[in-house]
Amino acid sequence: MWKYILKRIVAMIPVLIGVTLIVYFILSLAPGDPVRAMLGEQSTPEAYEEMREALGLNDPVIVQWGRYILNLFRGDFGISYKTKTNVAVELAARIPSTLTLSFFATTIAIIFALPLGIIAAVKQNTWIDGISMFISLLGVSIPIFWFGLLLLQFFCLKLGWFPASGADTWLHYVMPGMALGFHCMASIARITRSSMLEVIRQDYIRTARSKGLSYNKVIRKHALKNALIPTITVTGLQIGSLLAGSVLTETVFGIPGIGRLMIQSIQGLDYPMVLGCILVFTLMFSIVNLIVDLLYAFVDPRIKAQYS
Amino acid sequence: MNENMNNTNEFALDMSDLVVEYRTEDGIVQAVNGLDLQIEHGSTLGLVGETGAGKTTAGLSILKLVPSPPGVIVRGSILLDGEDVLKKTEKEMEKIRGKRVSMIFQDPMTSLNPVMTVEDQIAEVIEIHNEGGGKPLEKAREMLEMVGIPGERGREYPHQFSGGMKQRVVIAMALACNPMLLIADEPTTALDVTIQAQVLEMMRKLKEVQNTSMLMITHDLGVVAETCDKVSVIYAGRVVEHGTLEDVFENTLHPYTEGLFNSLPNLDDRKAKLKPIKGLMPDPSNLPAGCVFCPRCNYACEICAEEKPKRLYRNATHYVECHLYNEKNILEGGVIGK
Amino acid sequence: MITLNANTPARDTADITKKYKKKSQSAEVWHRLRRNKAAMLGLVVAILLILMAIFSSTLYDYETQVINQDIPNRLQPPSWEHPFGTDESGRDILARIVYGSRFSLSIGFSTVVFALIVGGTLGALAGYYGGMLDNILMRIMDIFLAIPGTLFAITLVAALGQNTINLIIALAISSVPGFARILRSSVLSVREVEYVEAARAIGATDARIIMQHVIPNSLAPVIVQSTLNVATVILTIAGLSFLGLGVRPPQPEWGALLSSGRQYLRDYGYITMFPGLAIMTTILALNLLGDGLRDALDPRLK
Numbered sequence: 001m002w003k004y005i006l007k008r009i010v011a012m013i014p015v016l017i018g019v020t021l022i023v024y025f026i027l028s029l030a031p032g033d034p035v036r037a038m039l040g041e042q043s044t045p046e047a048y049e050e051m052r053e054a055l056g057l058n059d060p061v062i063v064q065w066g067r068y069i070l071n072l073f074r075g076d077f078g079i080s081y082k083t084k085t086n087v088a089v090e091l092a093a094r095i096p097s098t099l100t101l102s103f104f105a106t107t108i109a110i111i112f113a114l115p116l117g118i119i120a121a122v123k124q125n126t127w128i129d130g131i132s133m134f135i136s137l138l139g140v141s142i143p144i145f146w147f148g149l150l151l152l153q154f155f156c157l158k159l160g161w162f163p164a165s166g167a168d169t170w171l172h173y174v175m176p177g178m179a180l181g182f183h184c185m186a187s188i189a190r191i192t193r194s195s196m197l198e199v200i201r202q203d204y205i206r207t208a209r210s211k212g213l214s215y216n217k218v219i220r221k222h223a224l225k226n227a228l229i230p231t232i233t234v235t236g237l238q239i240g241s242l243l244a245g246s247v248l249t250e251t252v253f254g255i256p257g258i259g260r261l262m263i264q265s266i267q268g269l270d271y272p273m274v275l276g277c278i279l280v281f282t283l284m285f286s287i288v289n290l291i292v293d294l295l296y297a298f299v300d301p302r303i304k305a306q307y308s
Numbered sequence: 309m310n311e312n313m314n315n316t317n318e319f320a321l322d323m324s325d326l327v328v329e330y331r332t333e334d335g336i337v338q339a340v341n342g343l344d345l346q347i348e349h350g351s352t353l354g355l356v357g358e359t360g361a362g363k364t365t366a367g368l369s370i371l372k373l374v375p376s377p378p379g380v381i382v383r384g385s386i387l388l389d390g391e392d393v394l395k396k397t398e399k400e401m402e403k404i405r406g407k408r409v410s411m412i413f414q415d416p417m418t419s420l421n422p423v424m425t426v427e428d429q430i431a432e433v434i435e436i437h438n439e440g441g442g443k444p445l446e447k448a449r450e451m452l453e454m455v456g457i458p459g460e461r462g463r464e465y466p467h468q469f470s471g472g473m474k475q476r477v478v479i480a481m482a483l484a485c486n487p488m489l490l491i492a493d494e495p496t497t498a499l500d501v502t503i504q505a506q507v508l509e510m511m512r513k514l515k516e517v518q519n520t521s522m523l524m525i526t527h528d529l530g531v532v533a534e535t536c537d538k539v540s541v542i543y544a545g546r547v548v549e550h551g552t553l554e555d556v557f558e559n560t561l562h563p564y565t566e567g568l569f570n571s572l573p574n575l576d577d578r579k580a581k582l583k584p585i586k587g588l589m590p591d592p593s594n595l596p597a598g599c600v601f602c603p604r605c606n607y608a609c610e611i612c613a614e615e616k617p618k619r620l621y622r623n624a625t626h627y628v629e630c631h632l633y634n635e636k637n638i639l640e641g642g643v644i645g646k
Numbered sequence: 647m648i649t650l651n652a653n654t655p656a657r658d659t660a661d662i663t664k665k666y667k668k669k670s671q672s673a674e675v676w677h678r679l680r681r682n683k684a685a686m687l688g689l690v691v692a693i694l695l696i697l698m699a700i701f702s703s704t705l706y707d708y709e710t711q712v713i714n715q716d717i718p719n720r721l722q723p724p725s726w727e728h729p730f731g732t733d734e735s736g737r738d739i740l741a742r743i744v745y746g747s748r749f750s751l752s753i754g755f756s757t758v759v760f761a762l763i764v765g766g767t768l769g770a771l772a773g774y775y776g777g778m779l780d781n782i783l784m785r786i787m788d789i790f791l792a793i794p795g796t797l798f799a800i801t802l803v804a805a806l807g808q809n810t811i812n813l814i815i816a817l818a819i820s821s822v823p824g825f826a827r828i829l830r831s832s833v834l835s836v837r838e839v840e841y842v843e844a845a846r847a848i849g850a851t852d853a854r855i856i857m858q859h860v861i862p863n864s865l866a867p868v869i870v871q872s873t874l875n876v877a878t879v880i881l882t883i884a885g886l887s888f889l890g891l892g893v894r895p896p897q898p899e900w901g902a903l904l905s906s907g908r909q910y911l912r913d914y915g916y917i918t919m920f921p922g923l924a925i926m927t928t929i930l931a932l933n934l935l936g937d938g939l940r941d942a943l944d945p946r947l948k
C-alpha cells in the first residue's frame with residue numbers, strides 16, 4: 001500500500017512539470033507587457049531594459065521555463081511582478097481560505113447528496129424520487145455565481161444572517177460553501193442514484209434477500225458499499241470543478257483565497273503569481289485524486305488486490 | 309437427526325394453482341399459469357422446461373421474492389409444511405427465507421457480494437436466524453469445510469474463488485441453517501461440465517445428511533436423471549406432465565416431453581439425427597386459447613386449438629394434460645412412440 | 647452430461663421480434679425519446695432558444711435597443727414597457743437577454759464542434775492505432791486533465807486576449823481531452839468486437855472500418871457528450887464573462903449582464919435575476935435533453 005502511494009506521488013511530478021510547461025508557454029504568448037505595467041509608461045528605456053534582464057525575460061522561453069522548474073524544486077515560486085513579494089509566501093497566506101471553502105463545500109455536498117441519491121433510488125419512480133432528481137438537476141444547471149449572488153442577496157443582505165464578505169470566521173464560509181457545494185452535491189446525488197439502481201438489480205442483492213435480510217438492511221449492508229464505488233469516482237472529478245468554481249465563489253463573496261488571487265493576477269499581468277495559483281490548484285486536485293484511489297481500495301477488495 | 313424429521317405434513321411444498329403475472333407498459337406477461345408442484349419431505353422434484361417457461365418465477369414465488377413491480381402473484385396457494393406463505397407478512401417471510409427455505413441461484417459469478425468476505429456472507433444468514441450457538445463465524449467455517457473448502461479461505465473475497473468454488477460457497481450459505489426446502493435454480497448451468505458433476509454429487513449428499521427437500525429447477529434432463537425422485541415438466545407456466553422418474557422417462561405421455569427427449573443426442577445411435585421441437589415458446593403476453601403447446605405439436609388436432617386439456621392420471625403418480633388421451637387409452641400407456 | 651440447448655429458442659425469439667418491429671435504429675431512439683416527457687421539454691426549450699437567437703435581430707435593433715444607453719430610464723423595475731426592467735444604463739433587460747442568447751448559443755455550439763473535431767480525431771487515432779501514438783497522446787491529455795475544470799480556459803483567454811474567436815479556442819481546447827477520451831474508449835471497445843475482426847479478416851481497409859463500423863458505434867456517447875458539453879461551455883462562458891474575462895460589456899452576454907448588475911444587488915435584484923434565470927433555463931433544457939438522449943440511445947442504463 002505504502003509502495004503504491006509513493007509510486008503515485010512520484011508519478012505526479014512529471015504531470016506537474018507538464019502543467020508548468022504548458023501554462024508557461026501559454027502565458028508567454030500573452031499580449032500585455034508586464035515590465036511596462038510594473039514601471040509605468042514614463043520609464044526610461046535603460047530602466048526598462050535593466051528590468052527585463054533582471055527578470056530574465058530576454059532569454060528564450062524554454063530557458064526561462066527551465067530556470068523556473070529548477071527554482072521550483074527548491075521551493076522557490078519566483079517573485080511577483082506586481083507586489084515584488086515572494087510568490088510562495090503570498091500563496092501560503094491564501095491557501096487556508098481556499099482549503100476551508102473547499103472543505104465546507106465538499107462536506108455540504110456529500111452530506112446532502114448521499115441520502116438524496118439513495119432515497120431517490122430506493123423510492124424509484126415515486127414523487128420522492130421526482131423531487132430529489134429535480135433538486136439535483138437544478139443544482140447541475142444553476143450557475144455557481146448566480147446562486148452565490150442569490151444567497152448573498154437573501155441571507156446576507158436582506159436577512160443579515162451571515163456576513164456578506166470576507167473570511168474571518170466560519171460563518172463567512174457557510175453561504176459560499178452552500179453556493180459552491182450545491183453544484184457538486186447535485187452531480188454526486190445523480191450518480192449515487194444511478195449506481196444504486198444498478199446495484200439493486202444485481203444477483204447478490206437477491207441472494208441477500210433470500211437469506212432473510214430485510215429490504216432496508218440489504219440496502220445498508222450490501223447495496224450501499226457497492227454503489228459507493230462509482231460515487232467516489234464522480235466525487236473526485238467534482239472536486240476538480242469545485243476547485244475551479246472556488247474562483248467564482250471567492251469573487252462573489254470576497255474571500256481572499258487562491259482563486260481570487262489568480263483573477264487579480266491575471267488582470268495585473270502578474271504571471272509568476274498566475275502560474276503559482278494554477279500549480280497550487282493542480283496539486284490540490286492531484287492529491288484529491290490520490291485520496292480517491294485510496295478510498296477505492298478501502299471499499300473494493302478487488303482494487304486493493306491490485307495495489308499490493 | 310434433526311428437526312426436519314418431525315414434520316406434521318406430508319408435503320414440504322404443496323403449491324397449487326399458482327398464477328404470477330408481470331404487468332408492464334407493453335402488456336401483461338403470464339409467467340406462471342396455474343402451476344401445481346408437490347414435494348414430499350426429503351425428496352427431490354425436478355422442474356424441467358425451456359428458458360422462459362416460468363421456472364425461476366415459480367422458485368422466487370415460494371420465497372415471495374418475485375420482483376414487484378412488475379410481478380404480481382394473482383392467485384393460488386403455496387403451502388410450506390402446511391402453512392401458506394402467500395398469507396404471511398413480510399416480517400414473517402424474513403424468518404422463513406434462509407431458514408425454512410433457501411435458494412441457490414443460477415450464476416455463482418454474480419450471486420455473491422464482491423465487497424464482503426465469504427465467511428461474513430455465510431455467517432450473516434446464520435446470525436439472522438440465530439443458528440450456530442452464538443458463534444456464527446465458526447459455524448460459517450464449518451459449513452465451508454462441509455462443501456470442501458478449507459475454512460481459513462473464508463477470509464477471502466469472492467473474486468479470489470473459481471466459479472465452481474463460488475457455487476460451493478453459495479450452497480454452504482443456502483444449507484447453513486438446515487432448511488426444510490432447498491430451491492436450486494439451474495445450480496450447475498454456469499459451471500464447467502467436469503465441475504457440474506462434482507457439485508451435483510455434493511448437493512445430493514448434503515441434502516441426504518440434512519434430510520432437506522429439494523426443488524431442482526433445470527433444463528437439463530441429465531441433471532434430473534441424476535438427482536431427482538420425481539419430475540414435473542413445465543411449459544408456458546404450467547405443468548404438462550408429472551410423474552416419478554420411471555413414469556416420465558419410460559412412459560412418456562406428453563408430446564412436449566417427447567420433444568425434450570428427442571432433442572438429446574443419442575449415444576447408442578450416433579447416426580440418428582437430433583429432432584428439435586419445431587417453433588418457439590408462445591409469447592407469454594398472448595397465450596393460445598387452447599392447449600398452449602398446440603402450435604408446436606406434431607399430434608395437434610382441431611380440439612387442441614380450442615379447448616384446454618384436462619388432467620388425466622395414468623397411475624397414482626403420473627399425470628398429463630393432453631387431448632391425445634382419454635380415460636381408457638391412458639391406462640395403456642398412451643400413443644406416443646407407437 | 648447431456649444438455650438441451652436452452653439458448654437457441656431465446657435467440658430465435660429475439661431475431662423474430664426484430665423482424666416484426668423492423669424499424670431503423672434512429673426511429674427507435676426517437677420513439678424512446680418521445681416517451682420521455684422531461685427530455686421533450688428540454689428539446690422544445692432548446693429549439694425555442696435557438697429560434698430566439700436566430701430571430702433576435704428581427705425582434706430588436708442592436709444599436710438602438712440593445713446597447714444604446716438611455717440614462718433617464720435607468721434602473722426601472724419590470725413594467726409593461728420593459729417586462730424585465732432596465733439596467734444601470736437604461737437598457738431594456740429583455741432585449742439584452744434575447745440578444746445574449748446569440749452569444750451563448752453560437753459560442754457554445756462552435757466550441758463543441760471544434761472540440762469534437764479535434765478531440766474526436768485525436769481520440770479515434772489513439773484508440774485505433776494504439777501503441778506509442780496512443781501513449782503519447784493520452785499522457786498529454788492527462789496533463790490537460792490535471793488542471794481543474796475551467797482554470798485552463800481562464801488562463802488561455804487571459805493569454806490569448808479577449809475576443810470571441812479566442813474565447814472559442816480557449817474553451818474548445820479545454821473540452822478536447824473529454825472528447826478524445828470518449829472516442830478513444832469507444833473505438834477501443836469497437837475494435838475488439840468480433841464483427842470488426844471479421845471485417846478485417848475479409849480485407850477491409852482501415853479507413854473503411856473506421857467509416858463503417860467505428861464511427862457509427864461511437865455516435866451514441868458522442869451525441870450525449872456534445873449536448874451536455876454545450877451546457878458546460880455556456881456555463882463557462884457566463885462564468886468567464888462574470889469574472890470580466892469573457893465577452894466584454896456592453897455586449898449583452900448573460901454572464902456579463904450578471905456581472906454588471908452585481909453592484910445593484912441590494913436594491914435592484916431583478917437586474918441579476920433575469921440573466922441568471924436565462925442561463926439556468928438553457929442549461930436545464932440541455933441537461934434534460936442530454937439525459938433523455940442517453941437513456942434513449944442506451945436503454946440498458948435506464
